Structure formats: C-alpha cells, structure tokens
Amino acid sequence: MQKIGFIGTGVMGSGIINNLLNAHYDVDIYTRTESKAEPLIAKGAKCHFS
DSSP states (O other), X not given: OOEEEEEOOSHHXXXXXXXXXXXXXXXXXXXXXXXXXXXXXXXXXXXXXX
C-alpha cells in the first residue's frame, strides 16, 4: 500500500484525509492546528506538527 503525506487539515483537507483513511491508506498529516488533527489521529493518521 502506498504511503501518502497531506498538508493541511482544514475543511477540504480533512474530508480528503478521511476518504484516504477509509480506503486504508497510511496517511501522514502536517498541520499547525493540533485540535483539527485530533479526529484524524484517532482514525489512524500520523501527525507531524510544524
């Protein structure tokens, strides 16, 4: 399975990331806002804060 990196967890980014996680991709996310990343981390995304 491919590993995907994604920058930004706003309205559009979180929707795309959710779809990738639901399709069982490994997703690394990069964000400045920890609170926006929390639901994605709970679903399995690996978070890196800038």
